[in-house]
Amino acid sequence: MIPHLITSSGDPVLELEQRILEAQPSIERWFRLEWMEHTPPFYSSVDLRNAGFKLAPVDTNLYPGGFNNLSPEMMPLAVQAAMAAIEKICPEAKNLLVIPENHTRNTFYLENVHTLMRIFRQAGLNVRLGSLDETVTEPMHLKLPSGGELVVEPLIRNKLRLGLKDFDPCTILLNNDLSGGIPPILQGLHEQYLLPPLHAGWAVRRKSKHFHAYDDVAKKFAKLIGVDPWMLNPYFAQCGKVNFHERHGEDCLAEAVDSVLAKVRKKYKEYGIQEKPFVIVKADAGTYGMGVMTVRDPSEVKDLNRKTRNKMSVVKEGMEVSEVLIQEGVPSVERLQEAVCEPVVYMMDRYVVGGFYRVHADRGPDENLNAPGMHFVPLAFEEQFNVTHPEAAPGTNGPNRFYMYGVIARLAMVAASYELERTDPETELG
Amino acid sequence: MIPHLITSSGDPVLELEQRILEAQPSIERWFRLEWMEHTPPFYSSVDLRNAGFKLAPVDTNLYPGGFNNLSPEMMPLAVQAAMAAIEKICPEAKNLLVIPENHTRNTFYLENVHTLMRIFRQAGLNVRLGSLDETVTEPMHLKLPSGGELVVEPLIRNKLRLGLKDFDPCTILLNNDLSGGIPPILQGLHEQYLLPPLHAGWAVRRKSKHFHAYDDVAKKFAKLIGVDPWMLNPYFAQCGKVNFHERHGEDCLAEAVDSVLAKVRKKYKEYGIQEKPFVIVKADAGTYGMGVMTVRDPSEVKDLNRKTRNKMSVVKEGMEVSEVLIQEGVPSVERLQEAVCEPVVYMMDRYVVGGFYRVHADRGPDENLNAPGMHFVPLAFEEQFNVTHPEAAPGTNGPNRFYMYGVIARLAMVAASYELERTDPETELG
Structure with a gap:
């Protein structure tokens, strides 16, 4: 294939x-x-x-999702890599707490969590799931399309450590990209390994x-x-203050689009490439493919219709787009x-x-x-x-x-x- | 399967x-x-x-041979493990010198060497072969049944380092079990990693x-x-001074066989196992499956015929057997x-x-x-x-x-x- x-x-x-x-x-x-x-x-x-x-x-x-989309033949490699990772971070570890996204109805996502848990179990850890969703106050059983189920439990925080009932992990693995901000329950955990670090989350990352x-x-x-x-x-540029709803920052955006397109055009000429250059405009802190737009000419970002402006304004969990990335489009x-x-x-x-x-x-x-x-x-x-x-x-x-x-x-x-x-x-x- | x-x-x-x-x-x-x-x-x-x-x-x-017998699907795992090994030993390494056995006519063995080289190349090393055989004074080209060829080169030793012409390795990997003794050319290499260490060779190992x-x-x-x-x-015992040719040490051997068989019999009884216990007698420093004998009764080691005595006396490269291991036989x-x-x-x-x-x-x-x-x-x-x-x-x-x-x-x-x-x-x- x-x-x-x-x-x-x-x-x-x-x-x-x-x-x-x-x-x-x-x-x-x-x-x-x-x-x-x-x-x-x-x-x-x-x-x-x-x-x-x-x-x-x-x-x-x-915070990769989609591990369930890897072929089963990849499992041994993933397990071996997980062993190498654990060995370096916390070789004495017994317990791993995984904090997934709150999409408890997205069964594709749940299958991803299931695959991740399987990888870490095979690598030699007891793995349990804790939820950032404060409405989860009792263990929640989620059926999987592939059979089996996930149990998502309420988190228990004391002054220094985070865990579950009867479960004190050495390492906490986030599979939740923190688009909604850094929850206080994850702050100040200096005794445990929190991976990736909090500043990798979309609350902070750009x-x-x-x-x-x-x-x-x-x-x-x-x-x-x-x-x-x-x-x-890919070339890129950025605009710091864009508000699609209020049509602020359109000039910055048009300028950035123009500058990236000009650079790409030059390279296309150098290599004799016949394609028409384009850029991808996306939220600098966005994720899930939301708030992404293909632009072929600077004028396009000046005449956005209401629908596109709405689309570009809101990404995951209602974050307002204000910083925008203008990236050279790479045609596939x-x-x-x-x-x-x-x-x-x-x-x-x-x-x-x-x-x-x-x-x-x-x-x-x-x-x-x-x-x-x-x-x-x-x-x-x-x-x-x-x-x-x-x-x-x-x-x-x-x-x-x-x-x-x-x-x-x-x-x-x-x-x-x-x-x-x-x-x-x-x-x-x- | x-x-x-x-x-x-x-x-x-x-x-x-x-x-x-x-x-x-x-x-x-x-x-x-x-x-x-x-x-x-x-x-x-x-x-x-x-x-x-x-x-x-x-x-x-x-000094495992037979890497060529692994299925091709294992390659990615082997490459990943080799990467992990290199990273720990010598991450700056560019060059790896492999010293194979001198069996240049055993094409199965050559295919093993070829597979090993491939693994280390994929893991990111320049790999070349050096021979302990002093008659190799020019690069020797060996054709492989699978196509391709191996080039085995003469070793070049200076006071502190071992290499080949225009090839200074950081690590030297032995795929030669040193049954014939530790060659002086491998001694005193304190600047390079020599793996496995010399005392892992059959000249020393028991x-x-x-x-x-x-x-x-x-x-x-x-x-x-x-x-x-x-x-x-498996239970085991050992005899230190056995000379099959001269029929020395047969009593020690018979006693050891008897004692191992007695222990095994007791365990078989404990677990209700109906098999007849046996032991495997083998050279304590032997290899390649040579000098290995199945014994079901102590009397058997006292009446060895000439053929068996000859077989047991000589293992690889003419080493004389003198130390013998008596190991509980595990029926397959x-x-x-x-x-x-x-x-x-x-x-x-x-x-x-x-x-x-x-x-x-x-x-x-x-x-x-x-x-x-x-x-x-x-x-x-x-x-x-x-x-x-x-x-x-x-x-x-x-x-x-x-x-x-x-x-x-x-x-x-x-x-x-x-x-x-x-x-x-x-x-x-x-």
Whole structure:
């Protein structure tokens, strides 16, 4: 199942694939050295866009859902990576408390939580679920479509520690992105490991900080393998004060769109690319694919109709959009049965553990695919990420392609690690 | 492909399987704690014997061959484990020198070396081969049946470092068990990592030291999960001065056989086992399944014919047997198409990366299967080691069985770690 890839053999992405394969030992060493200096996020998923002429991360999720979309063959890798992660953080750990999102009616999400629990159990932890929802005062039993059930329990907080009834965890894993703000119950937990740290949540996190860090990573990495950093990095700009409802900040937005489009146009010219440039406008703190818009001309952001303005104004849990990211759009050339798709890569600790294609039959190659109507196609086993076939011709080999995805996704993970260091409130104070 | 297992539901091995599954989180935590105190061997393979009523390691190899017998699906796990191992030992490493056995005509062995090289390349190292054979003075090109070739190069030693022409490795990995003694060219390499350490080679290593260490491990582990340590540990005894040619030491041998058989008989009685006890007599420093004999009665070791005495006298590379191990025989109840088989489990760093069945159609359940005529059946993907199905009934589920194999094999790896600590000449001097 190698998705159809529209490229001809002179295309830069094939050059990128070839450079990456040739440099495999130095790339892996480079990652080793990065991880000596920086701590990888506990887990992450990265959305990639493959334009044929460039391959770039467009979103890095530090509270990955969708583990249930990985193929069962990925489980052993995920378990092994989880073992490595636990060993480093808290080898004496017996108990892991997972705090999921409050979507107790989204059975896809519940299956994700179930898969995560399974991974950590297999890695040797007692795993239980605690809810941030204050209306959960008794253990709540949630049936799963695959059979079995989840039990979500009320959290119990004392001065220093967070746990459940008869359950004192060493580590607390958030699978809740804190879009609604940082709840007091999670604050001041200095005795326990809280992962990811609170400043990774959308209450604090900004995509622009991530992509600033990614600029640095892409520059270093591109130098290592001898390519133009643009081949793996989308341009972006940001606007700090946008209010779509009140039509504030439209000028800033139009200017930013214009500037990003101009830069992209220049690169397209340099590489002889015939596509029409576009940008993606999205909430700097947004998530779930909400508040995302494709823009091909600066004038478009000045004439937003009420519907679009409403859509852009509100993201998850009612946050008002005010900071906006304007990101170079990377058209997707990947297709599964004619539908546009994009790879999503899952990582745990420093390891790529699996991935799938997000597919959307009703969307164009220049649109956000993370939207109702999407579905997921797990990568088959032969498409594992870490075993390459350097002798195969560029663009012809699934594992080589997936290795390349894994490399670019790990670059985004390195960027997330820089980002979390730079935004760590404790470091800032020190 | 779950091999046929002759057990009925009241059997102790099923109890063992159930105990192991129930205790999975505490078992994994126990391993984590062991690896906090002890360093796992870089790689290892363990031969297991499953008697239905007990499951035990009978041989632990610290220079594993046979990586080519693992199924291709295991590669990603092996690569990930190799990454973890390298990261801990020498994260800045660029170059790995592998020193293989001198069997340049054994194409099975060459395929093993090829697979190992592939694993380490994928993990991000430049890998080259150096030969201990002093007749290798020019790079030697060896064709592989699977296509491709190996290049074995002459070693270059200066005062402090070992390498090849234009190749200065950070780490030297031995895949040569040093049966012929420790070559001077490997001595005094204090600037480079030499793995496994020289005292792991058969020039120094003794099986009896390994099984003494395993006694300690099995006792601790059996207490953890609440079973009789005998269920996972074969009795053994040793004789220090045996010369089969000159018929010295036969009394010691007969006495040891008698004492082990008596202990086994007692256990068989305790558990109502109807089998006839036997022991395996083997060279304490032997390898490759040479010099191995099944004995059912002490009298048998007193009337050895010339052929058997010759067989027992000489093991690999002409070493004379003088120290002998007398190990409780564990009859194998595992069958693949009527042929007797035994699982072999491969580990890298602390992780189980794969395994296969060693199958021998012409051998009985109480015989050594590591002998000409054996063949190997890789474990299929569904038989991965680290993902269990706790809800399945004991004895009915492949993954659960293989998890159990992986646990017992890792116990032998912990024992190897104790053994190498105890026999480390530098610690002894200190």
